[in-house]
Amino acid sequence: MITGLRTNWSLVAVGVVGVALLIGLPLLLDTYTLLQITLYAIFGILALSLAFIWGYGGILCFGHSAFFGLGAYAYAVAVINIGDSTAPALIAIALPAALAAALGYFMFYARISDVYVGVITLTVTLIFYNVINSTAGPKYHIGDALLGGFNGMPNVPSLNIPFLPDDTLEPLGMFLLSMVLLLAVYFALQIVLATRFGRVLVGIRENEHRVEFLGYDARLHKLVAFSIGGALAGLAGCLFVSWGNYVSPTVFSVVQSAQIIIWLMVGGAGTLLGPVLGAVAISWLTVEIGTQQLVNANVVLGAILLIFVLLVPKGVAPMITDRLVPWLLASRRSAAAKHDLPQGSRA
């Protein structure tokens, strides 16, 4: 038990901090700040979905906002038609997963290169954006839901307690739900990565050919991982609409896709915690930029992406764990080694 705790101390720490935030923040903060943090938690889920397929699966999805946006629109359309949000939430997860599976079949089973995967996923997002943007006017509707084109869809109902359409979640409920889901997704992905499937997936990232020589089907593993990523992005999209009661084509925009990648680049793509922290930091920064007129948000986001690719390609978190922690340990160890030198046991 103790050794288990020791090897998984980072997981335990995340759990403890997460639960502390979950309970503590509603007591300490006003509703406005809590709403803001709810958004960060939703973006954290979105960051995790890409961190899983990109950082661990090695699938360079440049158009992750396609799944996020599809989940958002699927929820909005379904909840306006159905009323009770239980089924719409499931649709918002299933539809992006299905899109990811279909797209993944064409991409992975064709064995196209990373560069092509990136460009095709990006193009899918671009086209979703153009299609939804063009649906202005009363003739574009799905059931009772007007798609609204570039104006988006206002007055989308929030999530409600399952099967009780009148009990919609208030800001506090949305906060608790988003935080719980963020923690659940984080630990679920940690568990998936510890299974045989997760280990094979990381193996594929490292060397796809070698994994195939060992008898695993890399294409299928990538397809499943990609679908999981799509489903989680759809979940984030669903929460996002429920949070703001509004969805517009910008959920599909290239800037949205770029932002998710920037979260990963800043936080470190090879980790799960880093991208979540990256999402919080960059989202906060974007809100701050929005409050002034001097600098355009795109300039800052573009510059951050450029700087991280050129100077900090692994992101901040790996820099801390790979550089700072070993350096600290090494200095401590060398101090200890001086002590131990007479016995010569630490050499």
Next chain:
Amino acid sequence: MDLAIIVAIDFVYAVATLALISLGLAIVFGMMRIINLAHGEFMVMGSYSASVAVHHHVNIWIAILVVPPIAVGIIGAIIERLIVRRLYGRMVETMLATWGLSLFVVGILTTIFGDITEGVPTPLSGITIGAYQTSGYSLFVIALSVATMGAVYVILRSSRLGLLARGTMQNADMAAALGTDTSRIYAVTFAFGAALAGFAGGVLAPVSGVFPTLGGSYIGRAFITVIGGGAAPLVGTASAATLFGIINQVATFLANPVYGEVALLLAAIVLIRALPQGITGRFLRGSL
């Protein structure tokens, strides 16, 4: 009969614009195996340089045909030196860096010119075919697209620089061993691709209007064409532009331009499944 001619012009125009907006991207991809995600913004910078030149009373033909390729070619050379050169051989990082660049440029353009659409006048009037009227400028764009492809072919085929470029494309290590400065070839190629993008932006500026996020409406089609075409920049671009241009135009006729783009994407995804290396990966291998 007149209607048939008009429809035929529409189809050829769709193919010609597709080839024009993809060529610069295809050359950089064919030579260096990187996809420049800032390609759309290179085109927009070309459009803006044309628009600025027109506002300063430069002759319209010089403003749309000469100023954009020179301006964007210089910008491309600077960007190659500052960013792309540091990332050679790391395709994914190069794509991410050019994506950052693309956002950066959109932001800068918005800051300078504002989020409004500027116009560039169309230098040719309409022409009449029987009972129908068509834009004379479309015919000019078609001719220009063909001429550009021809010029690029001649440069790659007959000039010394083209020879070195083709050698570097086939086997960079061998070219380097034979004394070619490959990094210089890459630099020139990137600047050349940028100039072609700027040229396309300048030529299409009177048709499209000019606004900061204009690039987003080009790049999807350009990416699809380049990936569908495969490694050979000229033949790949020409064949993929023909295939996708026709598909796009058919869907546009049946529904609207947006579904034309959707049809383009679906066709490209199916094509990639059948021919993962693009059209020139299977047919016409080793062509230019």
